[in-house]
Amino acid sequence: MQQVLNKEPIISKAEISKKVQKGEVILKVQDLFKSYNRGTPVLQDIQMELKQGEFISIIGPSGAGKSTFLRCINRMIDPTSGSIVFDNTEMTFLKKADLRKQRSKIGMVFQHYNLVSRLTVFENVLHGRFGYKSTIQGVFSLFSEEEKELALTILDKLGMKEFAYKRCDQLSGGQKQRVGIARALVQQPKLLLCDEPIASLDPNASKVIMDHLKDICETMGITVLVNLHQVDVALKYSDRVIGLNKGKIVYDGIPEKLSNAAIRDIYGSEIEDLILE
Numbered sequence: 590m591q592q593v594l595n596k597e598p599i600i601s602k603a604e605i606s607k608k609v610q611k612g613e614v615i616l617k618v619q620d621l622f623k624s625y626n627r628g629t630p631v632l633q634d635i636q637m638e639l640k641q642g643e644f645i646s647i648i649g650p651s652g653a654g655k656s657t658f659l660r661c662i663n664r665m666i667d668p669t670s671g672s673i674v675f676d677n678t679e680m681t682f683l684k685k686a687d688l689r690k691q692r693s694k695i696g697m698v699f700q701h702y703n704l705v706s707r708l709t710v711f712e713n714v715l716h717g718r719f720g721y722k723s724t725i726q727g728v729f730s731l732f733s734e735e736e737k738e739l740a741l742t743i744l745d746k747l748g749m750k751e752f753a754y755k756r757c758d759q760l761s762g763g764q765k766q767r768v769g770i771a772r773a774l775v776q777q778p779k780l781l782l783c784d785e786p787i788a789s790l791d792p793n794a795s796k797v798i799m800d801h802l803k804d805i806c807e808t809m810g811i812t813v814l815v816n817l818h819q820v821d822v823a824l825k826y827s828d829r830v831i832g833l834n835k836g837k838i839v840y841d842g843i844p845e846k847l848s849n850a851a852i853r854d855i856y857g858s859e860i861e862d863l864i865l866e
């Protein structure tokens with residue numbers, strides 16, 4: 590068995606299904622601006638606080654800045670100015686090793702899954718542990734027995750254990766997305782960023798994915814921040830909905846208070862087929 594040099598606590602099976610308290614602020618964004626190539630800002634004056642265990646959806650028309658915002662949080666994109674404090678650490682100043690360490694606490698789920706299709710489900714899931722390893726360990730894919738057990742436990746939770754040794758190119762879209770979620774969960778994140786996780790899926794597979802994300806939030810206490818195009822899905826699953834229009838937050842509140850007027854503010858002229866009478 591290979592030793593893990595960079596030891597991080599590995600959660601037990603019992604902890605994976607433990608209900609945790611919602612509460613403390615896990616992410617605080619202040620005065621955030623982002624412009625690409627010195628052009629017009631695509632994010633403007635973003636202020637936001639997310640709490641541990643919250644399920645938050647971001648909705649808004651195409652080009653509103655939803656993906657840019659998610660990617661600024663984990664610094665896949667560098668913000669132009671402003672502050673992002675995640676888990677008591679200012680993200681915008683971090684470099685190399687410190688950034689990598691902080692990023693390992695933030696899982697990300699992508700619309701197109703970002704899996705290595707010729708590798709097995711199990712191998713793809715273990716890739717989520719790379720953030721905890723030295724370069725050498727990463728190159729030789731050295732994983733401990735504990736890490737392998739964690740990967741299988743998470744696959745089991747997502748109903749994917751029986752597919753562990755299948756190649757990812759043999760899976761359906763919904764199954765691929767469950768692998769993407771499992772890979773994010775083996776990181777043992779405090780925050781899960783999901784960028785349009787159901788945009789490529791049919792309604793049945795979308796429901797399975799959203800149900801899993803909600804369950805992960807409720808049973809593991811992980812804060813889930815999801816970009817969505819579907820207002821009805823956001824309303825059904827979220828503790829809180831954030832509406833973006835042209836890079837500005839125009840709604841931040843509970844789903845029950847998202848009025849038709851608020852939906853108009855978010856979607857502007859694209860609105861008519863979205864109004865829920």
Ligand SMILES: Nc1ncnc2c1ncn2[C@@H]1O[C@H](COP(=O)(O)OP(=O)(O)OP(=O)(O)O)[C@@H](O)[C@H]1O
Pocket residue numbers: 625626631649650651652653654655656657658
């Ligand atoms: N790498 C880039 N370089 C220049 N402009 C970009 C880049 N990425 C995004 N943009 C622009 O930033 C704006 C916001 O894009 P973003 O993808 O964040 O919006 P979105 O709300 O996620 O849209 P969608 O729902 O279509 O994915 C858009 O005008 C887009 O064209």
